[in-house]
Amino acid sequence: LAEILHEGEPDLYMEFFGVCFVKFFTTYGYDKILRVAGRHFRDFLHSIDQLHDSTRFSFPKMKSPLFHVTDEDENxxxxxxxxxxxGFQRYIVGQLKECALKFFKEKILVCVRDDISTNEYTHLVFRVDFNNFTARSIERRLMQGPKLHNVTSATFFQVFPFAIVLDHQLRIVHLGTAIKNIFPVGTVLSGRALEDVFRLIRPDITLEWDKVLSYGRHIVFVIESKIPLCTNPSAVGRKFGSNNTQIRLK
Structure with missing residues (x-):
């Protein structure tokens, strides 16, 4: 368009197209998903990846990008x-600005702080400036929160039967009973590398301890079993309503 109209720069039009996309999906009712993403723009930034995950049934072939907040302050x-x-750098900027203005009545400033892209991925680090007053209040509330009682491991795993405990080398230390019971009897799982038993579906990152800690704060991890599950239909079916020999966990 810039070459045809002899007006403006390509970045200007890409940002405009990002704004148009937000208006487009609003017309078809997808704005309802964004409106429940959180009360403040900060909440929206933290939940972008989960919003993409929630639409995977409507768009099963969609390869959504990864958005991840690594740091924040009151600004x-x-x-x-x-x-x-x-080439979607300015397109993303347009989307962020329009979402902030349309759904949160917030004017924001977005700039690229760093470009750490590789031959395989585009990886951009944005600094998004806005009135993030909730960051300070959340930090203060966490510091002043009530001291919780200690919980035994037995109680914890009873409440979370699908829990997976890993060590720093991402070896499986413990599995909840609900997960262990869907594998064939005698399958050795404890002590094995996580990647030997499960395949990481989302997010699209290499499995490393520091990355799991960083991304796990805000992003839903989806893993799929590599090892065939119980062949007894009732064992799997009672728990998951399916006879599949694989299972995906969040």
């Missing part, structure tokens, strides 16, 4: 964007 946040697509 804004640092947002990582990772995708296999190229």
């Amino acid at each position: 804004g946040a640092v947002l990582h964007y990772k995708s296999r697509r190229r």
Whole structure:
């Protein structure tokens, strides 16, 4: 368009198209998903990846990008964007600005702090400036929160029967009973590397301890079993309503 109209720069039009996309999906009712993402723009930034995950049944072939907040203060946040697509930097800026204005009545400033892209991925680090007053209040509330009682491991695993405990080398230390029971009897799982038993579906990252800790704060991890499950239909079916030999866990 810039070449045809001899007016404006390509970045200007890409940002405009990002704004248009937000208006487009609003017309078809997808704004309802964004409106329940949180009360403040900060909440929206933290939940972008989960919003994409919630639409995977409507768009099963969609390869959504990864958005991840790594740092924040009362003046804004640092947002990582990772995708296999190229050239969408200003498009994302337009989307963020329009979402902030349309759904949260917030005017924001977005700039690229760093570009750590590789031949395989586009990986941009955005600094998003906005009135992030909730960051300070949340930090203060956590510091002043009531001291919780200690919980025994037996109680914890009873409440979370699908829990997976890993060590720093990402070896499986413990599995909840609900997970252990869907594997064939005698299957050795404890002590094995997580990647030997499960395949990481989302997010699209390499499995490393520091990355799991960082991304796990705000992003839903989806893993799929590599090892066939129980062949007894009733054992799997009672728990998951399916006879599949694989299972995906969040």
